Amino acid sequence: MPAPGRTSIDAIVRAAAELLEANGPDGLSMQAVGATVGVRAPSLYKHVPGRAALVRLVAADAARDIGSRVDAAAPPGMPPRAALGAAVRALRSFGRERPAAFRLVFSPGDEEARPDPEILRRAAATVLRISTELAGPERALEAARTLTAWASGFVSMELADAFRMGGDVDAAFDFGIERLAEALAG
Amino acid sequence: MPAPGRTSIDAIVRAAAELLEANGPDGLSMQAVGATVGVRAPSLYKHVPGRAALVRLVAADAARDIGSRVDAAAPPGMPPRAALGAAVRALRSFGRERPAAFRLVFSPGDEEARPDPEILRRAAATVLRISTELAGPERALEAARTLTAWASGFVSMELADAFRMGGDVDAAFDFGIERLAEALAG
DNA sequence: ACCTGAACACCGTTCAAGT
DNA sequence: ACCTGAACACCGTTCAAGT
Numbered sequence: 001m002p003a004p005g006r007t008s009i010d011a012i013v014r015a016a017a018e019l020l021e022a023n024g025p026d027g028l029s030m031q032a033v034g035a036t037v038g039v040r041a042p043s044l045y046k047h048v049p050g051r052a053a054l055v056r057l058v059a060a061d062a063a064r065d066i067g068s069r070v071d072a073a074a075p076p077g078m079p080p081r082a083a084l085g086a087a088v089r090a091l092r093s094f095g096r097e098r099p100a101a102f103r104l105v106f107s108p109g110d111e112e113a114r115p116d117p118e119i120l121r122r123a124a125a126t127v128l129r130i131s132t133e134l135a136g137p138e139r140a141l142e143a144a145r146t147l148t149a150w151a152s153g154f155v156s157m158e159l160a161d162a163f164r165m166g167g168d169v170d171a172a173f174d175f176g177i178e179r180l181a182e183a184l185a186g
Numbered sequence: 187m188p189a190p191g192r193t194s195i196d197a198i199v200r201a202a203a204e205l206l207e208a209n210g211p212d213g214l215s216m217q218a219v220g221a222t223v224g225v226r227a228p229s230l231y232k233h234v235p236g237r238a239a240l241v242r243l244v245a246a247d248a249a250r251d252i253g254s255r256v257d258a259a260a261p262p263g264m265p266p267r268a269a270l271g272a273a274v275r276a277l278r279s280f281g282r283e284r285p286a287a288f289r290l291v292f293s294p295g296d297e298e299a300r301p302d303p304e305i306l307r308r309a310a311a312t313v314l315r316i317s318t319e320l321a322g323p324e325r326a327l328e329a330a331r332t333l334t335a336w337a338s339g340f341v342s343m344e345l346a347d348a349f350r351m352g353g354d355v356d357a358a359f360d361f362g363i364e365r366l367a368e369a370l371a372g
Numbered sequence: 373a374c375c376t377g378a379a380c381a382c383c384g385t386t387c388a389a390g391t
Numbered sequence: 392a393c394c395t396g397a398a399c400a401c402c403g404t405t406c407a408a409g410t
Contacts (some may be wrong), residue, residue, distance in 0.1 A: 031384090041383095051384065146365060152343065153335035167327045197384095216403060226406095228402080
């Protein structure tokens, strides 16, 4: 009769995500995760191969969440300009709710922390659909890249508190949405 | 007669920047920096208050470098659309030459690693000038934020190897430049 | 004035030993 | 099958002692 197992991979990933959001990347330590789920750090290695893999699992969860939020916000059939706004607003909302998780997904550092890009494929498909409707199939990929670069860059800068010249940041976001929609429609 | 000092703050920052680029953030350890400049790790504390401060000095140097490259690429008097292209191309070049330093400046993580935003002010002024010429004084700030978000987002994604759907990434960059120039000109 | 080794408090990770 | 304490190799940082 094997021991029942005092914790689970789900509880571990959840604890890691909470610690990351509460105390930053350094706060996501194996010892802290263990303490949160009620186990010693070495026991975590029965559930996950190491810290890097755990961080990657957190990132993958976040990427899945982003994907389903973007998909839900901009369902097929929505007029493309409205869909563009809804999709990037969903991304921005996620960034504000879970800034540390957002960084994990979109910050280029930490090679091994990045989730499998496949996970963001559904979100990518939605952005590509919107871009096709706006810019036409010939220019869809370039348009999708322009849109994604702007949206992720804007939210990254906002989270980094990089908008320091005053003014209305919400207005700048709306400005970007409008101008990009026009620009991509060409 | 005081000891001459076997190393210097300049040599330390230079060594830290090289280690960061060569071996990533974890490679920038006090011990490795000490070994590079020919001193034991504790001696570094005579020159710099700690690792976090050292990382910040590396980031500040990188930000200064970005600022002067952008300024030099897009001098006053250049037609605004050409200046826009030149400025963002200079940013992209920097990112490709020093990806780790680019991440230090533009990645939202690592609160304490970010350089004083004041350092990027010259570059910000150049972008704001270009944006004013394109979008007019009323919309200059929004336009500058749109442009900066897109450019930094694009380079970040490129460094993260996030463009995985094939196609020509250079063409997508040029597409972004053209469409943004039109969009900001309104 | 600068540099050193030793020490301290933390990491992540491995592993033999327990249940 | 899972959990543990002990151990190992690393960190950053402090500090008394050397020159």
